[in-house]
Amino acid sequence: MNVQILERNEDSMLFVVDGITASLANTLRRIILSEVPCMAIDDIMIIENDSVLHDEILGLRLGLIPLKTDLDSYNLPEECSCQSELGCPLCRTVLILDVEARGGERVVYSKDLLPENPDVAPVSGEIPIVKLAPGQRIRLEAYARLGRGREHAKWQPVSSCIYRHVPEIKVDAGRCDACGECVEICSRNVLERSGDKIEVKNMLECTICRDCMRVCPQEPAAISVDGNENSFIFYVESTGVMPVERIIEEAFKIYDKKYSEFLDQLLVSLNVSEKD
C-alpha cells in the first residue's frame, strides 16, 4: 500500500491511495460521513424572538453553523458518564445570543454567539443568522453537543468526501497517427500533442469519460482509458470543524473500535459454547 499526498490546504486534502480495494475505500468514506462526531447546536432555549424568522427556522440555521470541535475534551452524550437528558459540562456546552437592534437595522452574525467554552465557537464569525428591524430583539441559549452525521447532516465533519479510480491512459504508439482529435475533444486537457506523438499531460485530471476513445479514427481506438481498480484518488474537504488529518485519523479509530468490539464479543460467545 502506498499513500501519496497531492494537495493539502487548511481545510482540504487530495491524496492517492494505491493497493486497496473499492470496499475498503468506501468504508473510509462512509465512516467519515456518518460516524466521525463533531459539535453542533442541538437544543435551543428561545427566551425572546421578535425577528421575522420563526423559532424553528432560527433553530435550524443555528444548528447548521459549524462549530470548532475538540474531540478530546467532550464525550458523546450517549457515552457520557452522566447519562443525563440535559447533559453535563463533559458532553455539552452553551452559546448565548442576546442582540437587540437599537436605532437602525441590525444583522445578527455568528460572532454574536457568545460561547461558554471559547474552543467551541463558530468556525466563521461572519455568518448572518437573521436580520433585525429597529426595536426587535433576540435572546436565546443554545446547547451544543457532539453528534454523528447519520443522525443529522449538521454533525457531518466534511462537506465533500469522495474517491475515484486513478485513470490509466495508454496510447498505442504503433497505430496512433497523432491526428489530434483526442486532444481536441478532451474537456479536461489531459492529452497533449508533441510532434508526432500523443502524450498524457496531466493524468489525474482525467474523469474516464472515454470521449477520446470514441473520437479516435482508428479501429479499434489507438487510445485506451481505464480506471485502475486498486488505486484511488481521495478528496476530503472539512467544513472547518477539525483539520482533515484529524477526521481521517478519527475514522480509522472508529473502524478499529467497531471490529475489536466484534472480535471481543465473538470470543466471548465461542468460550460460552465451548463450556457447554
Add this chain to the structure above:
Amino acid sequence: MIIPVRCFTCGKLIGDKWEEFSRRVKEGEPAGKVLDDLGLTRYCCRRMLLSHVEIIDEVARFYGGKAVEEAEG
C-alpha cells in the same frame, strides 16, 4: 429569505461568503470570478450564491412597527 448557512447539496459553509459576493457583484465584477476567489469550486455551492435573492429586508420592514408602537405607548 436570508442566505442559507450551508450549501443544500454538499453542506459547505456559504453563509459567510454572501456579503462579499453581493457587494463585489454590485460593484460590477463578474460573478464567476468572485465565486472562484471565494473558493467555491463545485456548481452546487456556486448556485447557492448565484441564485439567491435576499428578501428578508423587504419582509423586515413590515415588522418594524414594534419600536414605533412602544414609543407611542
